Amino acid sequence: xxxxxxxRQGLGMAMRVGVEMMVATLMGALMxxxxxxxxxxxxxxLLVGVLLGGAAGCLTVYRTVTSIPPAEAxxxxxxxxxxDI
Amino acid sequence: xxxNPLHHFELHPIVHLSxxxxxxxxxxxxxxxxxxxxxxxxxxxxxxxxxxxxxxTKGQSIAEISLLFLRGLVDDFIGKEERKFFPFxxxxxxxxxxxxxxxxxxxxxxxTSQLVVTGTFALFIFLMTLVIGFGRHGLRFFGILLPAGIxxxxxxxxxxxxxxxxxxRPFSLAVRLFANMTAGHTILAVLFGMAVSLPWYIGVMPxxxxxxxxxxxxxxxxxxxxxxxxxxxxxxxxxxxxx
Numbered sequence: 001x002x003x004x005x006x007x008r009q010g011l012g013m014a015m016r017v018g019v020e021m022m023v024a025t026l027m028g029a030l031m032x033x034x035x036x037x038x039x040x041x042x043x044x045x046l047l048v049g050v051l052l053g054g055a056a057g058c059l060t061v062y063r064t065v066t067s068i069p070p071a072e073a074x075x076x077x078x079x080x081x082x083x084d085i
Numbered sequence: 086x087x088x089n090p091l092h093h094f095e096l097h098p099i100v101h102l103s104x105x106x107x108x109x110x111x112x113x114x115x116x117x118x119x120x121x122x123x124x125x126x127x128x129x130x131x132x133x134x135x136x137x138x139x140x141x142t143k144g145q146s147i148a149e150i151s152l153l154f155l156r157g158l159v160d161d162f163i164g165k166e167e168r169k170f171f172p173f174x175x176x177x178x179x180x181x182x183x184x185x186x187x188x189x190x191x192x193x194x195x196x197t198s199q200l201v202v203t204g205t206f207a208l209f210i211f212l213m214t215l216v217i218g219f220g221r222h223g224l225r226f227f228g229i230l231l232p233a234g235i236x237x238x239x240x241x242x243x244x245x246x247x248x249x250x251x252x253x254r255p256f257s258l259a260v261r262l263f264a265n266m267t268a269g270h271t272i273l274a275v276l277f278g279m280a281v282s283l284p285w286y287i288g289v290m291p292x293x294x295x296x297x298x299x300x301x302x303x304x305x306x307x308x309x310x311x312x313x314x315x316x317x318x319x320x321x322x323x324x325x326x327x328x
Binding site for chain 2: 012027056059060
């Protein structure tokens with residue numbers, strides 16, 4: 001059961017992170033572009049937006065990859081306990 | 086059919102309907118959505134009506150296993166004391182799953198391959214998380230834009246980044262489901278087009294591939310429904326726990 005669980009979580013994570021990165025960058029670019037149109041400062045806010053969006057994408061991916069679901073953390077804990085004995 | 090692999094995504098009105106000047110024409114997608122709803126409700130109604138037994142029947146054990154699995158998701162991501170979100174999460178999962186699977190039947194329509202559909206789901210979930218967040222935490226909810234323990238010098242940069250990553254959530258939810266379903270069905274359409282237009286001794290190869298890709302699509306249907314539900318739970322849990 002554990003093996004299937006790991007596989008499903010790994011697959012889920014792989015499918016999540018790619019889109020996450022792309023969408024965040026696009027979102028930043030879109031917000032920068034909209035602000036540019038509004039404030040008439042083309043193209044500077046667009047550039048800032050792309051950079052911030054990329055950073056946001058990296059941050060989201062980082063958070064997704066480092067967050068360990070509680071069930072898995074328990075398994076890790078149990079395994080270590082057994083090693084101690 | 087072979088000419089345009091995107092042809093089968095087009096929707097044309099079947100029943101023309103107009104209420105007070107608003108076009109409410111029914112098309113294939115809407116009928117498939119009703120079919121998805123009927124399958125979701127019908128299966129559970131069937132299981133519930135046939136009586137629950139101590140030694141479960143096939144239908145009952147499938148329902149029990151899938152519902153226990155979804156309850157585990159809610160417990161993990163939102164919290165054990167927040168089980169009131171469980172019906173919403175379960176309904177969302179089974180509706181998306183049944184729509185994805187109905188779409189794999191040749192001749193039917195993949196309702197979830199329309200961006201407007203997945204976008205509506207995602208927007209609703211996003212607005213729901215905002216309402217839950219402001220309802221639970223009041224104005225302190227803005228603190229979600231400021232992760233704990235960052236240096237003061239980074240604050241002016243972190244707030245826009247957090248705003249972008251917050252606003253990107255509904256888009257990534259919508260685009261992921263839409264893109265996966267559309268891509269899979271486009272590949273199927275291209276391969277079928279090749280199988281039909283080539284001479285039969287070469288055409289059997291793409292035809293064989295369509296069978297394999299159909300199996301893959303069945304897996305994608307489950308995984309995308311699972312991911313959509315997981316992320317919904319994650320987003321709701323995030324605004325309740327505030328990171």
